[in-house]
Amino acid sequence: MSNLVLLEAQFRRELILLKRYFFxxxxxxxxxxxxxxxxxxxxxGLAGGTEIYGTGLENLIVGYITWILAMHIYQDxxxxxxxxxxxxxxxxxxxxxxxxxxxxxxxxxxxxxxxxVMVFSILQVLILITxxxxxxxxxxxxxxxxxxxxxxxxxxxxxxxxxLHFKRIRSILQIVQFLLIVIVVAPINLFWASxxxxxxxxxxxxxxxxxxxxITELPLEQVLLALFIAFIFPALGWGIFKLxxxxxxxxxxxxxx
Amino acid sequence: MRSMLKVExxxxxxxxxxxxxxxxxxxxxxxxxxxxxxxxxxxxxxxTTLVKIICGLVSPDFGRVEIAGTNPWENRSRxxxxxxxxxxxxxxxxxxxxxxxxxxxxxxxKGEKIRRKRDRMEWLIDSLGLEKKVNVTARNLSRGMQQKxxxxxxxxxxxxxLVLDEPTLGLDVESSLDIRRLLQDVVRExxxxxxxxxxxxxxxxxICPRIVxxxxxxxxxxxxxxxxxxxxxxxxxxxxxxxxxTPQQKKDLMIINGxxxxxxxxxxxxxxxQYEDMREFYxxxxxxxxxxTSIGSIEQQDVDLEKVFLQLTxxxxxxxxxxxxxxxx
Ligand SMILES: Nc1ncnc2c1ncn2[C@@H]1O[C@H](COP(=O)(O)OP(=O)(O)O)[C@@H](O)[C@H]1O
Ligand SMILES: [Mg+2]
Numbered sequence: 001m002s003n004l005v006l007l008e009a010q011f012r013r014e015l016i017l018l019k020r021y022f023f024x025x026x027x028x029x030x031x032x033x034x035x036x037x038x039x040x041x042x043x044x045g046l047a048g049g050t051e052i053y054g055t056g057l058e059n060l061i062v063g064y065i066t067w068i069l070a071m072h073i074y075q076d077x078x079x080x081x082x083x084x085x086x087x088x089x090x091x092x093x094x095x096x097x098x099x100x101x102x103x104x105x106x107x108x109x110x111x112x113x114x115x116x117v118m119v120f121s122i123l124q125v126l127i128l129i130t131x132x133x134x135x136x137x138x139x140x141x142x143x144x145x146x147x148x149x150x151x152x153x154x155x156x157x158x159x160x161x162x163x164l165h166f167k168r169i170r171s172i173l174q175i176v177q178f179l180l181i182v183i184v185v186a187p188i189n190l191f192w193a194s195x196x197x198x199x200x201x202x203x204x205x206x207x208x209x210x211x212x213x214x215i216t217e218l219p220l221e222q223v224l225l226a227l228f229i230a231f232i233f234p235a236l237g238w239g240i241f242k243l244x245x246x247x248x249x250x251x252x253x254x255x256x257x
Numbered sequence: 258m259r260s261m262l263k264v265e266x267x268x269x270x271x272x273x274x275x276x277x278x279x280x281x282x283x284x285x286x287x288x289x290x291x292x293x294x295x296x297x298x299x300x301x302x303x304x305t306t307l308v309k310i311i312c313g314l315v316s317p318d319f320g321r322v323e324i325a326g327t328n329p330w331e332n333r334s335r336x337x338x339x340x341x342x343x344x345x346x347x348x349x350x351x352x353x354x355x356x357x358x359x360x361x362x363x364x365x366x367k368g369e370k371i372r373r374k375r376d377r378m379e380w381l382i383d384s385l386g387l388e389k390k391v392n393v394t395a396r397n398l399s400r401g402m403q404q405k406x407x408x409x410x411x412x413x414x415x416x417x418x419l420v421l422d423e424p425t426l427g428l429d430v431e432s433s434l435d436i437r438r439l440l441q442d443v444v445r446e447x448x449x450x451x452x453x454x455x456x457x458x459x460x461x462x463x464i465c466p467r468i469v470x471x472x473x474x475x476x477x478x479x480x481x482x483x484x485x486x487x488x489x490x491x492x493x494x495x496x497x498x499x500x501x502x503t504p505q506q507k508k509d510l511m512i513i514n515g516x517x518x519x520x521x522x523x524x525x526x527x528x529x530x531q532y533e534d535m536r537e538f539y540x541x542x543x544x545x546x547x548x549x550t551s552i553g554s555i556e557q558q559d560v561d562l563e564k565v566f567l568q569l570t571x572x573x574x575x576x577x578x579x580x581x582x583x584x585x586x
Contacts, residue, residue, distance in 0.1 A: 008365065009362055012361070013362055016354065087348075088346065089348065092366075095312055097333075099334060246316075
């Protein structure tokens with residue numbers, strides 16, 4: 001049984017839905033651009049004029065787009081799980097011989113593919129509006145993005161698991177969506193902040209995109225910390241998800257919402 | 258013959274508001290290749306719980322399940338490769354995907370390359386009359402069509418064991434017939450083992466040669482239909498009377514188990530009687546004799562599945578008696 005078959009199916013499904021709900025997608029895309037324009041105007045107003053000094057704006061842009069990406073990946077686990085349980089297909093997914101973990105991971109990869117394209121397009125729009133330039137060195141950025149997203153995946157699984165067990169935690173899920181902003185933009189000179197899921201990685205992304213560093217030039221201890229966080233959060237989240245799943249199988253409430 | 262499905266001493270208790278609910282209690286049975294078994298039981302009998310335990314979606318407190326020799330609670334992936342299921346209700350499809358997309362997606366979910374399943378998909382679409390709907394999303398299909406698609410999705414990969422939970426519940430007559438026909442075809446032509454649960458007497462009567470009756474979490478009988486009816490026939494009698502029963506006689510008869518009476522056959526009263534214990538038979542005769550009621554005849558009664566089911570489960574409340582299926586299929 002090849003994993004590629006499953007991965008292809010997930011990509012295909014993602015593209016079908018993208019096409020079918022293209023106007024939703026476009027709407028989302030435009031909303032993100034408009035929200036940014038408002039932020040940008042407000043920011044310019046605060047800065048008192050047209051001239052903006054320093055890298056404040058660049059930080060805003062990079063923070064914004066990494067947040068969008070993180071949020072989509074997070075939603076893809078927690079909300080999709082809810083939706084699948086409500087529509088009932090969750091139990092069928094559980095009956096796949098691939099196992100639910102591979103089903104989810106392949107879906108995440110497919111979703112990541114689509115959303116990377118979206119976020120990259122948003123970035124192009126923002127660059128057009130603000131006339132800033134970034135170091136778009138994909139070799140350095142891509143691994144760091146993975147380090148940013150893995151802890152977010154961990155949080156998604158953690159809350160997804162709680163959802164299997166407690167069912168009604170939808171409002172919490174939505175709040176966390178916005179807490180992700182904090183995680184992504186928190187400054188790492190606050191000691192505790194550098195241990196937040198994704199914060200260190202997102203700092204490193206800024207170092208590359210704004211500071212122009214190549215991945216090998218980044219401080220080793222920061223990269224190691226980002227790696228550690230990218231390991232520990234998914235491991236914890238996955239563990240809790242599995243525990244809740246076991247409870248749900250015992251209480252017979254896996255697909256019930 | 259190799260046994261495709263083994264259910265051994267399964268027990269499952271759920272916590273309920275008023276104490277524990279014993280959903281399944283020491284359930285045992287085996288199914289061979291090519292068997293179509295109907296699990297018949299009233300609401301709350303434990304049918305869905307049984308199905309979910311077989312599918313690995315609810316963990317049993319006791320006992321074990323084997324699917325083609327593999328325990329899904331030990332080697333999940335291998336067991337699941339031999340099994341497809343249509344669960345209760347509309348819980349088997351991706352709503353935003355079309356008929357064809359659903360078939361393709363679920364084929365991949367079972368690890369099959371879509372390209373190798375084209376012919377089978379066409380065959381399923383044809384035999385379930387879904388041709389005109391291939392590009393309609395599952396969300397926009399009628400309930401009957403959704404259920405047919407769910408069945409097609411379960412059959413798109415050629416697995417040896419198919420489990421269906423209430424496959425015709427709430428369907429129109431035509432969809433229900435299409436589904437029956439296809440199930441019979443796949444049992445005959447592909448030697449699949451099918452286990453279906455239902456509280457629709459007509460469905461099992463028309464297509465299941467073997468019936469397991471489940472009541473309050475226990476198997477009360479597991480027989481071939483013809484044999485089951487035969488067994489009951491031996492014990493079911495109809496006593497035709499030449500005159501009315503007196504009020505006192507009615508009172509006396511009322512306390513005997515399995516006795517009922519009504520007028521029939523040219524307005525002569527009849528006593529219907531199913532005995533557990535021969536002594537009860539003599540008691541009835543005694544009651545009749547006391548008032549010199551003359552007996553016209555005593556004959557074996559015709560039994561049908563409904564009577565057997567009522568006798569075994571003692572429940573009349575929620576059996577479906579749609580009546581159309583007696584002669585069809
Ligand atoms: N997840 C659950 N939690 C608590 N009780 C349950 C659960 N699932 C089923 N039950 C109870 O177990 C019994 C059997 O239910 P079920 O298997 O759904 O029966 P059927 O499908 O035959 O109608 C019922 O009394 C039902 O209320
Ligand atoms: Mg049920």
